[in-house]
Amino acid sequence: MLTRGGMQALPTTILEPAPPVRFDGYEIVRPLGAGGMACVYLARDVGLGRLVALKIGATRNNPRARARFALEARALGRVQHPNVIAAFHTGEIGGLPYLATEYVPGRALNDLRKPQRWRTVLGIGVGLARALEAVHAGGLLHRDVKPSNVMMTQDGTIKLIDFGLARAIDARIDDDIPGVVELAAGSPDVHLTAPDCIVGTPRYLAPELWSGAPATVRTDLYAMGLVLHELLAGSVPHTGLRGNELVAFMRSH
Missing domain, CATH: 1.10.510.10 (Transferase(Phosphotransferase) domain 1)
Known part of the structure; x- marks a missing residue:
């Protein structure tokens, strides 16, 4: 394990360097997968005690990536339906945009x-x-x-x-x-x-x-x-x- 800024970090198997285990009220549990534009982690919303999926952009300080994440969050915010994943929160960590959504086991x-x-x-x-x-x-x-x-x-x-x-x-x-x-x-x-x-x-x-x-x-x-x-x-x-x-x-x- 690595420590950055006093916070424990995950092994750098997906993002390099790995995001901190705890930030903005979320605690990362484990990686779920990765694509060309983002990595997805299973995380726990500490305040509400529920599991969420954290989608974190793969490139730092990228205006296009931030804009795309903002569009995705707005899109999900327009739709509330049992057959559509729900969005909870969007933010940024270490120059990487992230989106917290419903975790679907x-x-x-x-x-x-x-x-x-x-x-x-x-x-x-x-x-x-x-x-x-x-x-x-x-x-x-x-x-x-x-x-x-x-x-x-x-x-x-x-x-x-x-x-x-x-x-x-x-x-x-x-x-x-x-x-x-x-x-x-x-x-x-x-x-x-x-x-x-x-x-x-x-x-x-x-x-x-x-x-x-x-x-x-x-x-x-x-x-x-x-x-x-x-x-x-x-x-x-x-x-x-x-x-x-x-x-x-x-x-x-």
Whole structure:
């Protein structure tokens, strides 16, 4: 263990250096996972005595990352629904933005054995459809519906998580944060962010998005359809295509 500023720190297995174990009323319990933009920890809200998920940005003093976290917090703040993860608090620690959300014990859909029975997939579809109905009714698009962003709790409840790419249906309300399109060959889950707002995970993007059309309610529903197809059939229709092959295939359909 390391000590920084008199506070005990976690082993540097995800963030380097690791965040302090205790800060802003939270006590980190253990890492839950990491992605290209953030790391997620299981933590305890000391004041309220409940477990939360702490999503901490992976880059320090990054205005774009702070803006994206602020957008995610605002997006979650608009939606209160049993099938959508709840947001509690946002802040910053050591130059890293963080977001405290509801902790959802269970498994992401990408961890389920495939193919699943149709009755199981039907239940998942109902929960996910209700989540998206609430998100869209709140004036938002999720824009990254995929198996790893849908959790199934121990009692079978479906929870839509990770609103890091969410934005308002009316683009005039929340401007997107521009970036660079980069498709890594062999990496089907790389994220896209571009000035023309092509955003998402390639294998779950609707065909019109590849042609530069804006994201809509329908593109979220298309992604949901692919998620359910994958659970039933064991794979998405265009499994095996990577990088430029996937781009060419989607633009031709």
